[in-house]
Amino acid sequence: MAVMNLSTQNTAPAAVSVTGLAKAFGGTVVLDGIGLAVPAGSVFALLGPNGAGKTTTVRILSTLIRADRGTARIAGYDLSAEPDQIRAVIGVTGQFSAVDNLLTGEENLILMADLHHLGQAEGRRRAAELLDRFGLAGAARKMAATYSGGMRRRLDLAMTLIGEPRVIFLDEPTTGLDPRGRRDMWQIIRDLVAGGVTIFLTTQYLDEADHLADRIAVLDHGQLVAQGTPAELKRLIPGGHVSLRFADAAGLDAAVRILGGGARDDEALTLRVPGDGSVAALRTLLNQLAASPAELAEVSVHTPDLDDVFLTLTGQPQPGPEQEIVR
Amino acid sequence: MSAPGYAVRDSATMLRRNLRHIQRYPSMAASTVLFPVIFLLLFGYVFGGTLGAGLGGGRAGYITYLVPGILVLTVASGSISTAVSVNMDLTEGIVARFRTMAIARVSLLTGHVLGSLIQTMAGVVLVTGVGLAMGFRSSAGLAGWLGAAGLLLLLTVALTWLSVALGIVADRPETASNLPMPLMLLPLIGSGFVPTASMPPGLRQFAEYQPFTPVTQTVRGLLTGTPIGSNWIIAIGWCVGIGVAGYLWAKAAFNRDSQP
Numbered sequence: 330m331a332v333m334n335l336s337t338q339n340t341a342p343a344a345v346s347v348t349g350l351a352k353a354f355g356g357t358v359v360l361d362g363i364g365l366a367v368p369a370g371s372v373f374a375l376l377g378p379n380g381a382g383k384t385t386t387v388r389i390l391s392t393l394i395r396a397d398r399g400t401a402r403i404a405g406y407d408l409s410a411e412p413d414q415i416r417a418v419i420g421v422t423g424q425f426s427a428v429d430n431l432l433t434g435e436e437n438l439i440l441m442a443d444l445h446h447l448g449q450a451e452g453r454r455r456a457a458e459l460l461d462r463f464g465l466a467g468a469a470r471k472m473a474a475t476y477s478g479g480m481r482r483r484l485d486l487a488m489t490l491i492g493e494p495r496v497i498f499l500d501e502p503t504t505g506l507d508p509r510g511r512r513d514m515w516q517i518i519r520d521l522v523a524g525g526v527t528i529f530l531t532t533q534y535l536d537e538a539d540h541l542a543d544r545i546a547v548l549d550h551g552q553l554v555a556q557g558t559p560a561e562l563k564r565l566i567p568g569g570h571v572s573l574r575f576a577d578a579a580g581l582d583a584a585v586r587i588l589g590g591g592a593r594d595d596e597a598l599t600l601r602v603p604g605d606g607s608v609a610a611l612r613t614l615l616n617q618l619a620a621s622p623a624e625l626a627e628v629s630v631h632t633p634d635l636d637d638v639f640l641t642l643t644g645q646p647q648p649g650p651e652q653e654i655v656r
Numbered sequence: 657m658s659a660p661g662y663a664v665r666d667s668a669t670m671l672r673r674n675l676r677h678i679q680r681y682p683s684m685a686a687s688t689v690l691f692p693v694i695f696l697l698l699f700g701y702v703f704g705g706t707l708g709a710g711l712g713g714g715r716a717g718y719i720t721y722l723v724p725g726i727l728v729l730t731v732a733s734g735s736i737s738t739a740v741s742v743n744m745d746l747t748e749g750i751v752a753r754f755r756t757m758a759i760a761r762v763s764l765l766t767g768h769v770l771g772s773l774i775q776t777m778a779g780v781v782l783v784t785g786v787g788l789a790m791g792f793r794s795s796a797g798l799a800g801w802l803g804a805a806g807l808l809l810l811l812t813v814a815l816t817w818l819s820v821a822l823g824i825v826a827d828r829p830e831t832a833s834n835l836p837m838p839l840m841l842l843p844l845i846g847s848g849f850v851p852t853a854s855m856p857p858g859l860r861q862f863a864e865y866q867p868f869t870p871v872t873q874t875v876r877g878l879l880t881g882t883p884i885g886s887n888w889i890i891a892i893g894w895c896v897g898i899g900v901a902g903y904l905w906a907k908a909a910f911n912r913d914s915q916p
Contacts, residue, residue, distance in 0.1 A: 427749035
């Protein structure tokens with residue numbers, strides 16, 4: 330299998346370690362032997378498009394369904410032999426909200442506290458604390474059915490946290506949230522990690538993995554096509570470039586003469602030249618062009634990001650504007 | 657705490673959750689008693705005079721004949737709301753969450769069963785009250801009432817486990833509400849509303865041997881003094897059989913059904 334395992338040196342003990350995990354539904358192979366390790370106290374992002382097998386991985390690791398093959402250990406417990414011990418130390422927040430709509434926010438949390446066999450006083454204390462921490466104190470007595478998407482997601486996560494899990498699985502925690510809800514969720518995740526828990530999250534957003542994760546694994550069609558830190562993954566792909574668009578063909582011709590090369594596109598009237606996007610390099614480039622008759626319409630600087638990683642690894646582009654336009 | 661201790665504690669937690677659901681969504685509970693009460697009014701006041709004349713005893717006598725059948729119908733009617741609420745609950749993401757937690761698995765189901773039991777028995781009490789207001793007269797002492805209540809409770813446990821299983825296997829709430837429908841019809845095609853002796857051959861044999869008839873006959877005997885014979889033991893046998901089969905089916909279906 331062509332897995333590019335970029336770094337295997339882990340000092341912390343693994344909170345999640347997986348070997349050869351495979352799962353098929355009917356005749357369709359969803360996971361085709363994946364292996365990964367997540368050091369305790371870190372954030373691990375499983376990145377991939379819809380249908381790559383992310384949710385199936387989370388459902389297997391969170392004991393919801395059994396794998397066909399492979400082994401996994403979570404917090405030191407064996408997945409197939411000790412599911413109950415694993416359930417006692419994990420928390421799961423799925424892609425679809427797992428709150429009780431007919432209960433209030435507070436009742437949802439107390440339900441979880443009761444199921445964790447916390448005492449009544451302790452359950453109420455933690456519920457109140459979490460409602461406060463997640464900005465839900467004002468809506469504590471309202472039915473969850475009346476909550477907005479972001480509030481529901483926060484309540485969902487609060488319910489996961491009430492049992493103080495050591496390993497938290499977050500399946501697409503920000504899918505469907507507005508930009509603000511997304512930023513709030515990111516901050517919550519960072520705070521959690523600061524508190525020492527291990528986070529295993531799935532996402533189809535490259536910037537999310539880039540912002541949050543210590544390590545990223547790219548999943549495509551049930552196989553891991555790369556694993557490493559965000560920086561390591563970015564190193565896989567060619568460097569950045571500057572894209573110059575000209576007002577007319579004459580301008581493009583002039584620029585090619587002055588700069589002595591680059592990838593030209595006569596239809597779009599653009600020229601791509603290698604560059605790291607630094608201000609100094611950009612200034613030099615623009616000064617060279619300023620002396621010429623070439624009329625520049627637009628300059629865009631493209632720094633390598635995970636989009637490029639994904640494109641390079643899977644041959645599939647991912648949506649999401651990652652270019653900074655300088656006019 | 658021991659594992660069985662946790663199972664009891666988790667079931668109690670789930671029961672609290674279900675009681676709160678009933679409180680927040682009372683229309684489901686109301687529909688459970690609505691149908692039996694309508695039948696009681698319809699058969700008591702609209703058809704009761706004629707039916708009572710036919711049976712000998714007039715309208716008042718017919719209402720006394722009818723009420724035990726209506727009580728059995730109330731229990732059967734409760735199974736629809738059980739199946740629907742179990743089915744709707746299982747489609748909620750929260751059940752997937754429960755499955756990832758270290759809780760007694762069966763507690764989710766026992767919570768539903770206990771909640772339905774309370775709801776259905778409350779319905780039975782309410783319908784009995786309506787019956788008494790309409791002129792139902794019982795010859796039973798405390799022992800007779802307790803015996804009838806005990807058998808209705810046993811029937812409720814049995815039908816509730818069966819409808820929990822139906823709620824799990826149904827693919828959507830509409831199916832869950834249709835599957836227990838035959839349970840609602842059986843008290844009518846039995847001794848619930850008219851004596852089976854008045855039915856044509858074939859139907860009559862079916863009516864006499866289906867499970868609701870011995871239950872109805874026993875409840876009627878305990879409350880109004882009609883002969884019970886061996887009906888009570890047959891009734892208990894049916895209830896235990898249906899209950900155990902329903903429990904095993906529900907448990908197996910719940911463990912198999914791991915796709916949230």
